[in-house]
Amino acid sequence: MTDKTEATQREEGRTRFVHLAFTRDPNGPVLKKNEGPRGVRTPNGLIWGHTLDEFVHIPRVPSIPQYITTWSRSMLKDLDEHYDEVEPMYDWPIVPPRIVRPWPVLSLPRDHPAQTDPPIGAIDEGCELEHSDFMCYALRDDAVPDRKAETSVHRVPRRCPIESSQGCTGRFLVTEDTDARRDMDGRPYHYLWCQHFHALLQGKGEEERRHLRHQAMVEMPANMIVGDDTGVHILTPLPPRYFANGEANQTLNKPPMTMREMTLSVQERLDRREDKKVELSDPSVAEAINAISALDVVPHAANEGFSEARISASSESNQPTASEPEAEKVDMFSAEGLPKLEEFIPDAFFPDTLIVHDPDRRTQHEQPSDKPVTFRRVRYPPVNGKQLASSDAGPDVASAPDPVAPASEERVAHLYLKKKNRLGEGHHSFVYRAPLTLPAPLSAHSPTGQVTVAAKLAYPHCTAHALLHNEARAYAAFPVHAQQEYCGYNIVPPCHDPVPVGPVVPKFYGFYLPVGEDGEIIDAYAREGAQHKKCYEGKCTVPWVSPILLIEECGEPVRPAKFTVDQRTECFSLVLRLHELQIVQGSFYVRNILIQPGPLAVPPKLRTMDNPSFRIIDFGRAQVLRDMLKLADEEQARLAPVRKQQREKEKGGTETEEEQKKAEEVDERLREEARQRVLGAMRRALYEEEKQAREQLHVEDFGF
Numbered sequence: 011m012t013d014k015t016e017a018t019q020r021e022e023g024r025t026r027f028v029h030l031a032f033t034r035d036p037n038g039p040v041l042k043k044n045e046g047p048r049g050v051r052t053p054n055g056l057i058w059g060h061t062l063d064e065f066v067h068i069p070r071v072p073s074i075p076q077y078i079t080t081w082s083r084s085m086l087k088d089l090d091e092h093y094d095e096v097e098p099m100y101d102w103p104i105v106p107p108r109i110v111r112p113w114p115v116l117s118l119p120r121d122h123p124a125q126t127d128p129p130i131g132a133i134d135e136g137c138e139l140e141h142s143d144f145m146c147y148a149l150r151d152d153a154v155p156d157r158k159a160e161t162s163v164h165r166v167p168r169r170c171p172i173e174s175s176q177g178c179t180g181r182f183l184v185t186e187d188t189d190a191r192r193d194m195d196g197r198p199y200h201y202l203w204c205q206h207f208h209a210l211l212q213g214k215g216e217e218e219r220r221h222l223r224h225q226a227m228v229e230m231p232a233n234m235i236v237g238d239d240t241g242v243h244i245l246t247p248l249p250p251r252y253f254a255n256g257e258a259n260q261t262l263n264k265p266p267m268t269m270r271e272m273t274l275s276v277q278e279r280l281d282r283r284e285d286k287k288v289e290l291s292d293p294s295v296a297e298a299i300n301a302i303s304a305l306d307v308v309p310h311a312a313n314e315g316f317s318e319a320r321i322s323a324s325s326e327s328n329q330p331t332a333s334e335p336e337a338e339k340v341d342m343f344s345a346e347g348l349p350k351l352e353e354f355i356p357d358a359f360f361p362d363t364l365i366v367h368d369p370d371r372r373t374q375h376e377q378p379s380d381k382p383v384t385f386r387r388v389r390y391p392p393v394n395g396k397q398l399a400s401s402d403a404g405p406d407v408a409s410a411p412d413p414v415a416p417a418s419e420e421r422v423a424h425l426y427l428k429k430k431n432r433l434g435e436g437h438h439s440f441v442y443r444a445p446l447t448l449p450a451p452l453s454a455h456s457p458t459g460q461v462t463v464a465a466k467l468a469y470p471h472c473t474a475h476a477l478l479h480n481e482a483r484a485y486a487a488f489p490v491h492a493q494q495e496y497c498g499y500n501i502v503p504p505c506h507d508p509v510p511v512g513p514v515v516p517k518f519y520g521f522y523l524p525v526g527e528d529g530e531i532i533d534a535y536a537r538e539g540a541q542h543k544k545c546y547e548g549k550c551t552v553p554w555v556s557p558i559l560l561i562e563e564c565g566e567p568v569r570p571a572k573f574t575v576d577q578r579t580e581c582f583s584l585v586l587r588l589h590e591l592q593i594v595q596g597s598f599y600v601r602n603i604l605i606q607p608g609p610l611a612v613p614p615k616l617r618t619m620d621n622p623s624f625r626i627i628d629f630g631r632a633q634v635l636r637d638m639l640k641l642a643d644e645e646q647a648r649l650a651p652v653r654k655q656q657r658e659k660e661k662g663g664t665e666t667e668e669e670q671k672k673a674e675e676v677d678e679r680l681r682e683e684a685r686q687r688v689l690g691a692m693r694r695a696l697y698e699e700e701k702q703a704r705e706q707l708h709v710e711d712f713g714f
């Protein structure tokens with residue numbers, strides 16, 4: 011492999027590009043397009059590398075070195091063409107892509123049965139630690155009442171990487187059976203390895219077992235630990251809350267300094283200024299070490315920074331906690347000082363019912379202004395109505411979305427709308443920054459326990475309602491991975507340069523319709539939309555209460571003329587990734603791409619525009635291929651019996667078996683032709699939108 015750093019790319023300021031070239035075996039196969047090895051990929055199916063050095067230019071035909079494509083290290087490994095010569099270049103292993111979690115603002119009691127994995131409040135500690143199956147999670151814990159002035163981080167063991175059906179309460183089990191809890195010298199273990207970790211150690215060589223134990227022990231929040239294949243002895247007391255169920259005996263073989271650096275680099279990201287005190291102060295430690303002289307005990311440096319680390323992490327942390335809002339003074343409509351929600355709402359707490367406090371009548375409701383309005387969540391199944399064609403400004407007729415069946419215990423959230431909290435406005439809607447109180451006991455690290463979300467409401471025009479419904483349909487079609495960030499880089503064709511794997515669209519927090527006095531959802535658009543099919547955009551005012559689309563707030567519209575070449579490419583890659591999903595946004599203007607400071611994994615105070623995060627918004631005119639195909643099929647399924655009826659009418663009797671068989675073949679051909687028409691329309695729409703995106707983002711045709 012050779013390094014061929016491209017001077018031109020450096021000149022134009024590009025920092026993300028492929029600089030390694032793989033030399034083919036002259037007898038190697040021709041590498042056909044789209045038939046290469048899969049390697050390790052992100053869930054979007056695109057080529058993925060953990061670092062820029064994990065991408066290479068590789069000739070498709072060994073004898074034509076200038077005809078190259080871009081591959082990742084893991085693809086080279088799968089190809090296995092003298093890969094053994096390549097591997098030593100890397101001093102890190104191939105790892106799978108991992109989800110990068112935004113800075114946590116939600117909070118939930120740790121022992122709540124609906125607690126998630128990773129637990130709510132788990133801080134993303136970067137790839138240095140998070141690729142390990144054995145790390146502990148660092149939990150943000152500034153809602154603990156006696157620590158309200160500080161954000162404390164403490165650690166809980168990660169669950170074992172096993173089938174979810176098996177379940178694992180945590181790596182360590184408190185020893186309960188006295189006999190099983192003693193080592194060969196009769197010393198009691200404090201914690202035993204869980205059955206999964208124990209099984210993992212079985213059958214492995216001594217070196218590997220030592221390594222695995224070491225990894226697991228490094229993550230334990232104690233200063234002095236010794237362990238073996240059964241469990242560990244803790245030489246300094248452990249805070250009991252660190253373990254769901256328990257923990258134990260080994261020699262740490264990694265230089266303590268290395269471990270310390272690893273930990274500090276994570277700490278650093280959270281708060282560089284915090285003074286990390288190393289507390290190896292327990293006088294009983296030396297005594298204990300002597301008592302266990304047969305074991306080579308090493309102080310557990312990795313935990314020094316964490317065991318009771320207190321980090322003044324962000325502005326939110328200096329406020330009273332959710333558990334004790336100052337009820338008298340609290341203004342639930344104020345977005346001031348509230349964190350914006352960037353995490354997914356766990357399924358167990360996704361609101362079914364939204365109580366909307368709307369004294370300014372932003373939703374056009376007609377109740378007394380101080381009376382909240384009840385909304386209920388509805389879900390658009392894959393296709394439940396026609397898509398709007400991008401050229402069609404008028405409303406199309408949609409059948410009603412499905413009400414979400416309430417959970418056994420209804421999940422109720424409160425949304426607070428105020429005119430003064432307007433975030434933006436388009437040609438069809440107002441968007442508000444809205445405080446949201448989530449279903450208890452889910453809460454947030456904020457004075458009122460609220461977070462803010464972007465609430466999009468339709469203008470009182472029939473077309474605006476149609477577009478908002480279509481947008482809800484598009485959000486229902488986005489896969490979860492399009493709303494998540496992954497570590498590393500993708501190659502997003504036809505782009506040749508690696509781009510970060512940020513989310514493409516904002517996180518979706520549900521689509522809500524008003525509920526009448528009878529408790530039924532009022533879907534005015536489904537009921538009356540058909541009568542407005544020919545309405546001219548913006549001219550037809552309707553008295554309908556606006557639906558509410560809740561999404562993640564994602565910053566301000568971009569100004570690409572001021573972007574670096576890397577940023578333009580990154581923005582453009584989002585459009586390409588959207589198109590990979592066979593979804594057209596439908597109104598691609600720079601105002602529909604948002605930018606905000608990043609990275610989102612760190613507290614808002616530490617984010618900068620040096621690491622921006624982009625999103626595409628506004629899917630009112632989106633077209634989703636999957637839905638379009640389903641509609642075409644449904645239309646053909648509707649027409650087939652009509653045709654049959656017609657034929658039998660002309661014939662004056664029922665069809666014979668032979669005639670029916672022939673007719674079915676015709677139906678199938680017509681169905682296929684209809685699908686081909688849809689595919690053709692989608693190809694054209696994708697092509698046109700890519701062209702428009704290039705213009706809007708100042709992206710060249712070649713070499714972008």
Ligand SMILES: Nc1ncnc2c1ncn2[C@@H]1O[C@H](COP(=O)(O)OP(=O)(O)OP(=O)(O)O)[C@@H](O)[C@H]1O
Pocket residue numbers: 433434435436437438439440441464516561562563564565566567597601602604627628629630
């Ligand atoms: N998720 C969001 N985060 C932050 N601001 C947002 C968000 N969504 C919308 N906005 C703001 O609201 C404005 C209007 O939103 P949007 O473009 O979705 O409305 P629209 O009426 O559908 O647009 P159009 O004029 O294209 O029909 C945006 O330009 C942006 O400033």
